[in-house]
Amino acid sequence: MDTARKEKERATGRELSSAAAGILKVISIIFSLYSIMYLIGFFDLLGIHIATVPHRAAHLGLVLAITFLVTPAGFTGRERNRIPWYDIVLIILALVANGYLFLFNEVTEQRVAMGSMEFIDRFLTWTMVIIVLEATRRRMGLVIPLIATVLLLYAFFGSYSPILQTPQYSPDQIARYVGMWADGIYGSILGVSASLVVAFMVFAAFLETSGAANFFVGAARAIMGHVRGGPAKIAVIASALMGTISGSAMGNVATTGSFTIPLMKRTGYMPHFAGAVEAVASNGGQIMPPVMGIAAFVMAEFLGVPFRIIASAAIIPAVLYFLVLFVMVDIEAVKMGLRGLPREDLPKLQHVLGEGIQFVVPLIVLIFLLLVLGYPPQLSALWSAASLVVVSAFVTFVRGKKGHLKLQSIFQALEQGGRSMVDVAVVCAVAGIILGTLNLTGLGLRLSSVLVAASGGHLFVLLVLTALTCILLGMGLPTSGAYILLATLVAPALVKMGMIPLAAHFFIFYFAVAASITPPVAPAAYVAGAIAQANPMQVGWQATRLGIVTFLAPLVFAYNPAFLLVGTPVEIATAAVSALIGSTGLAIGLQGFLFHQCKWLPRILILIGSILAVVPGWKTDVIGIVVLVGAVLWQWKTKNVSIK
Numbered sequence: 001m002d003t004a005r006k007e008k009e010r011a012t013g014r015e016l017s018s019a020a021a022g023i024l025k026v027i028s029i030i031f032s033l034y035s036i037m038y039l040i041g042f043f044d045l046l047g048i049h050i051a052t053v054p055h056r057a058a059h060l061g062l063v064l065a066i067t068f069l070v071t072p073a074g075f076t077g078r079e080r081n082r083i084p085w086y087d088i089v090l091i092i093l094a095l096v097a098n099g100y101l102f103l104f105n106e107v108t109e110q111r112v113a114m115g116s117m118e119f120i121d122r123f124l125t126w127t128m129v130i131i132v133l134e135a136t137r138r139r140m141g142l143v144i145p146l147i148a149t150v151l152l153l154y155a156f157f158g159s160y161s162p163i164l165q166t167p168q169y170s171p172d173q174i175a176r177y178v179g180m181w182a183d184g185i186y187g188s189i190l191g192v193s194a195s196l197v198v199a200f201m202v203f204a205a206f207l208e209t210s211g212a213a214n215f216f217v218g219a220a221r222a223i224m225g226h227v228r229g230g231p232a233k234i235a236v237i238a239s240a241l242m243g244t245i246s247g248s249a250m251g252n253v254a255t256t257g258s259f260t261i262p263l264m265k266r267t268g269y270m271p272h273f274a275g276a277v278e279a280v281a282s283n284g285g286q287i288m289p290p291v292m293g294i295a296a297f298v299m300a301e302f303l304g305v306p307f308r309i310i311a312s313a314a315i316i317p318a319v320l321y322f323l324v325l326f327v328m329v330d331i332e333a334v335k336m337g338l339r340g341l342p343r344e345d346l347p348k349l350q351h352v353l354g355e356g357i358q359f360v361v362p363l364i365v366l367i368f369l370l371l372v373l374g375y376p377p378q379l380s381a382l383w384s385a386a387s388l389v390v391v392s393a394f395v396t397f398v399r400g401k402k403g404h405l406k407l408q409s410i411f412q413a414l415e416q417g418g419r420s421m422v423d424v425a426v427v428c429a430v431a432g433i434i435l436g437t438l439n440l441t442g443l444g445l446r447l448s449s450v451l452v453a454a455s456g457g458h459l460f461v462l463l464v465l466t467a468l469t470c471i472l473l474g475m476g477l478p479t480s481g482a483y484i485l486l487a488t489l490v491a492p493a494l495v496k497m498g499m500i501p502l503a504a505h506f507f508i509f510y511f512a513v514a515a516s517i518t519p520p521v522a523p524a525a526y527v528a529g530a531i532a533q534a535n536p537m538q539v540g541w542q543a544t545r546l547g548i549v550t551f552l553a554p555l556v557f558a559y560n561p562a563f564l565l566v567g568t569p570v571e572i573a574t575a576a577v578s579a580l581i582g583s584t585g586l587a588i589g590l591q592g593f594l595f596h597q598c599k600w601l602p603r604i605l606i607l608i609g610s611i612l613a614v615v616p617g618w619k620t621d622v623i624g625i626v627v628l629v630g631a632v633l634w635q636w637k638t639k640n641v642s643i644k
Contacts, residue, residue: 027069067135071138215355216238220236236277282528434484448493491504582611
């Protein structure tokens with residue numbers, strides 16, 4: 001995550017003077033310390049009660065200050081070397097506006113609730129709307145702030161529209177919904193950032209600054225380095241492990257890919273294939289329990305369920321995702337005649353685990369608290385971070401040498417935790433503007449009805465339209481932004497057509513994730529391509545093939561929620577086994593290799609049988625497995641026959 005941030009800042013960030021860098025460090029550390037103290041209830045112990053909206057205001061104000069310190073507007077090249085006057089003004093306005101809401105929220109809320117907004121309320125609302133839109137433009141590009149702006153204009157002028165006409169809303173009514181009300185900037189979506197995601201970002205920062213990425217790569221090397229195609233399998237395992245603490249596809253690519261991609265190339269993999277493997281493996285971090293990506297936390301908020309329900313539901317699809325990738329990587333190694341790395345060049349697993357015990361314990365603590373005991377996610381993450389500090393201190397004492405987590409590293413982790421929240425908080429704040437206007441105008445429900453009508457009442461047609469829209473939006477938005485928008489606009493339509501809410505939201509989530517590796521704009525593939533020195537489009541198309549589960553799994557659990565652990569134990573077990581068989585066959589069919597190169601007919605039969613095995617229903621399962629077995633026997637029978 002830290003590597004990805006540095007890479008991004010080298011391309012678009014600002015080189016700060018020592019004084020400005022010091023200010024940034026102080027603000028970031030204050031932000032992380034404040035967040036930790038709020039989440040563990042420290043202020044309540046002191047008799048200081050901080051209500052929900054003031055807490056979100058403090059969260060957003062500090063994040064916006066960090067944003068305008070590190071991110072230039074892009075108007076002139078000189079902004080990269082200094083902080084211009086207008087950024088200083090934006091920082092002051094963000095701190096003052098959110099500071100006012102932090103101190104005087106109760107009085108302000110009473111005025112707004114009674115419909116008697118004063119000048120200060122209007123000024124703060126529209127000032128924050130403008131600041132949030134500008135921060136989003138700098139961090140996310142033009143697409144999402146343009147969507148928010150269009151929706152705001154629709155709220156103002158929708159009464160004049162010949163289609164989808166709205167009532168006439170006053171500026172104060174709009175201000176209540178976008179800035180000062182429960183559905184606006186300080187609504188529940190920003191609450192996800194301020195009360196959930198921040199805890200995991202701090203936990204990830206502590207792990208990373210103490211060397212967790214090196215531990216994950218070392219463990220993967222010890223387990224898989226000696227087998228055929230070992231370096232690619234190292235990438236799969238290491239990126240999956242990184243996915244337990246980071247939901248950033250590009251961050252995972254930059255962190256583990258800087259080691260795994262060159263290693264894959266050295267052992268014989270083509271550059272575009274090596275980049276694609278890392279892009280797909282890293283993208284899987286967003287769907288990999290127990291942490292997953294930001295959108296998963298937002299999903300829990302939308303559905304009103306504990307996060308552990310989301311994490312548990314994601315287990316089977318995530319396992320299938322990495323299984324198919326692993327099998328395809330293995331087949332590629334067989335086709336190319338690649339071998340593993342010499343054992344003498346690899347670390348021993350017991351040595352890696354012994355040296356990295358301080359990383360194993362926090363992950364066990366996180367999984368136990370979050371998934372077994374059902375602890376609140378934010379407290380699970382913070383307790384896990386605390387266990388890292390304690391175990392590191394114990395290791396230092398026992399070994400009689402400096403541990404991996406020094407005092408300086410703790411402050412570095414706190415700083416990194418604050419800086420890593422920039423994109424998360426900004427996209428959640430602008431999502432509040434979008435959701436506020438949609439709720440005020442009722443546009444979301446009306447568009448859902450339009451989509452149902454456009455699909456002709458056919459669920460499959462609506463699913464295809466939703467998938468295409470998710471991928472298109474994902475080309476210009478982060479996964480969380482695309483998910484939030486589509487979950488608001490399309491999820492009600494999917495539910496209306498008969499899907500259970502959990503499956504509807506997972507469908508949208510998966511296709512929003514797929515956009516990260518889908519050309520023509522595939523950000524994870526672009527980062528991997530840069531490291532691999534390969535054509536990013538070629539990496540993207542290869543990644544689309546390797547990440548096929550991302551596209552097929554949503555269509556499966558749309559019709560069979562058992563894949564999401566919804567159903568009887570027999571239904572879930574049957575779905576898991578058939579999906580396991582079908583996914584393995586799918587990997588073989590896409591690679592076109594089993595015992596030897598597949599001819600076109602057995603390859604087609606393998607693909608057909610695999611798809612039938614995955615499609616819900618025992619009849620299709622039986623037919624699919626029979627077809628698969630027949631194709632496999634055909635391949636086995638002809639393995640010694642020349643196919644030239």
